[in-house]
Amino acid sequence: MIRLERLTKIYPGSTIPAVDNVSLHIPEGEICILIGSSGCGKTTLMRMINRLEPITSGTIKIDGKDVTHMDVIALRRSIGYAIQQIGLFPHMTVFENITVVPKLLGWNKKQMNERVDELLSLVNLDPAIYRDRYPRELSGGQAQRIGVTRAMAANPPVMLMDEPFGAIDPINREVLQDEFLKIQEKLKKTIVFVTHDIHEAVKMGDRIALLDAGNLIQYATPEELLTRPKNQFVKDFVGADRALKRLDLLKVADAMLKNPVRCSTEDASEKILERMVEKNLNYLLVTAPGNHLVGYVNIDMLRGHKGVVGDLARPMSITVRPDQNLKDALSKMLTYDIGIVVAVDDQGVLQGILNSKTLVSVVGETYDEHGGHWGNITTGGRIL
Amino acid sequence: MRKQKKSGSVGRFWMMTAFALTFISGIYAERLGFLQFTMDNPEEIWMLFVEHIQLVLISSAISIGIGVPTGILLTRGFMRSYRDWILNILGICQTVPSLAVIAIAMTYLGIGKKTAIFALVIYGLLPIIRNSVAGLAGINPVILDAGKGMGMTPAQLLFKVELPNAMYIILTGIRTSTVINVGTAAMSFLVGGGGLGDLIFSGIAMVDAGYMLAGAVPTAALAIFMNWFIGKMEGWIVSDGLVYEK
Numbered sequence: 001m002i003r004l005e006r007l008t009k010i011y012p013g014s015t016i017p018a019v020d021n022v023s024l025h026i027p028e029g030e031i032c033i034l035i036g037s038s039g040c041g042k043t044t045l046m047r048m049i050n051r052l053e054p055i056t057s058g059t060i061k062i063d064g065k066d067v068t069h070m071d072v073i074a075l076r077r078s079i080g081y082a083i084q085q086i087g088l089f090p091h092m093t094v095f096e097n098i099t100v101v102p103k104l105l106g107w108n109k110k111q112m113n114e115r116v117d118e119l120l121s122l123v124n125l126d127p128a129i130y131r132d133r134y135p136r137e138l139s140g141g142q143a144q145r146i147g148v149t150r151a152m153a154a155n156p157p158v159m160l161m162d163e164p165f166g167a168i169d170p171i172n173r174e175v176l177q178d179e180f181l182k183i184q185e186k187l188k189k190t191i192v193f194v195t196h197d198i199h200e201a202v203k204m205g206d207r208i209a210l211l212d213a214g215n216l217i218q219y220a221t222p223e224e225l226l227t228r229p230k231n232q233f234v235k236d237f238v239g240a241d242r243a244l245k246r247l248d249l250l251k252v253a254d255a256m257l258k259n260p261v262r263c264s265t266e267d268a269s270e271k272i273l274e275r276m277v278e279k280n281l282n283y284l285l286v287t288a289p290g291n292h293l294v295g296y297v298n299i300d301m302l303r304g305h306k307g308v309v310g311d312l313a314r315p316m317s318i319t320v321r322p323d324q325n326l327k328d329a330l331s332k333m334l335t336y337d338i339g340i341v342v343a344v345d346d347q348g349v350l351q352g353i354l355n356s357k358t359l360v361s362v363v364g365e366t367y368d369e370h371g372g373h374w375g376n377i378t379t380g381g382r383i384l
Numbered sequence: 385m386r387k388q389k390k391s392g393s394v395g396r397f398w399m400m401t402a403f404a405l406t407f408i409s410g411i412y413a414e415r416l417g418f419l420q421f422t423m424d425n426p427e428e429i430w431m432l433f434v435e436h437i438q439l440v441l442i443s444s445a446i447s448i449g450i451g452v453p454t455g456i457l458l459t460r461g462f463m464r465s466y467r468d469w470i471l472n473i474l475g476i477c478q479t480v481p482s483l484a485v486i487a488i489a490m491t492y493l494g495i496g497k498k499t500a501i502f503a504l505v506i507y508g509l510l511p512i513i514r515n516s517v518a519g520l521a522g523i524n525p526v527i528l529d530a531g532k533g534m535g536m537t538p539a540q541l542l543f544k545v546e547l548p549n550a551m552y553i554i555l556t557g558i559r560t561s562t563v564i565n566v567g568t569a570a571m572s573f574l575v576g577g578g579g580l581g582d583l584i585f586s587g588i589a590m591v592d593a594g595y596m597l598a599g600a601v602p603t604a605a606l607a608i609f610m611n612w613f614i615g616k617m618e619g620w621i622v623s624d625g626l627v628y629e630k
Contacts, residue, residue, distance in 0.1 A: 047533075050533060052529070052532060052533055073535050073536075073537055074535070075535075076532070076533060076534060076535030077534065077535030078535075081530065081533035081534055083526065083529065083530060083533070085526040086526075086530075087524075087526040087527045087529060087530030087531075088527070088530075089527055089530075089531070089545055089549075089625075090527070090549065090623075090625050090626055091548040091549055091622075091623035091625045091626050092623070092625060093625065100531075100534055100536075101534050101535065104534075104535060104536065104540070134623075134624060134625030135625060136625060136627060150534075160533075
């Protein structure tokens, strides 16, 4: 979709290139993160794509078309542009701000009305309340949302975003990032996203291009960047805690043990007790037919009980979803001081089980490339 | 509710004061012969008043027509290095007394309305240019970058982003210029330009306070009105999104 070839930028009056011979290819529908410390050339690189910075040498092709051969105004209107300082026009209402590009493109009033309502709902702002507000009447998070919305207004296939969530507090940033990823999942835009925050890069990026002093150091998926940093610079940049950063990246489903040992609500307590003693298990998951998680039983509860396990099972107070990231799961485990957490889907069907040992070993893969082993949760399905 | 009542009573206080002052100055004016003179010569005063307004409106319109575009020109990229230089020269020119400007204009253009208008235009130009430059140069560069990045042409950027955002400061310059203009226009009389200066200067020459006041009072009233009116205009023209001390 976007192809940069041997792209170089030398600012007038300088001998050191701000961007030095960078080639990279951004496939359609992906978010490409440009990351690096300040002054590494990431913003310059991004701004060359819509020609806000003149290109010194090299080519940029969007859909095979060389941008330098396109009309610069038409080019910019076809590319969404969102920046860290937001840059909402203070004299225009939210509606007018969002419709800047549609208006330039000659949309009619009805189209613009519909689009604004659609976009505002997309970013969870009530159109009735917000469309006639002025930027000064918005909070930082709302303004950021409008900024991103404005960039998407004319539905451009390509978007350039320069730290679009940079100017807000960490909590709101997380929310906006999640919202944005959800939107992106639907819209599948090709996005060039500049940030200096490795967490954001790992979370948002399909690919990450790490730049230093104008040079492209490594261009890889977040997973690869964290597990196989190309050199010491990359290692230092992603940080000594890169293993922990993987927690952001990995889902519960990646680390959980599937098919944990369990019993059914119909099973007789005495038999289960027998088997648990035999297998040296302290507790056991209980599921109803259809694999719905009911809870758990432990040995003490079963002793002396006559009847079925279902009568005794205690519900699980804490569960996780398989699509949650490991960081959230670990944080839950630490918060509630539990060594094991069960993964169930939204319908309550048992998916797997996660314990701190497996977590550590999955995360540990970052450090030793020869991998780890799975610890010793017992798996293998029904106990009887 | 209570607040409104309070502001109402404050308003009443000022109204009373204004009435009292008007009453006192009315007695004073009557003693000086102002009222008598006004009543004796309404047509002449009215004619001069209209002439005065014409001088002000024409010269201010020309000042705005030249000043705002000049301000725009001075803030374009290619002029950036000359900008301060030009503003300094204009600043020095402004220190020349208005009377001298009129005198200088007269040496080249002779006497008449044209000379008066020319001098008024020159004299009213600086506040407009200076404020236009200040307003346009003071715009947050981020919104210009955003506009450019979204594909606005330079002209669209100017008319849709720059001017609306600079409008408040530009209008303040226009207001200053126009109010000064009302006063300076009185000097038009000296080069045969007419206007209320006719009454003021003749009154001074004849040591006739009533005669002089017949020119001075409408001039002052016109200045106050212009100040109020352009202030009102700011409220209409400037976007509600830009809240200054309105």
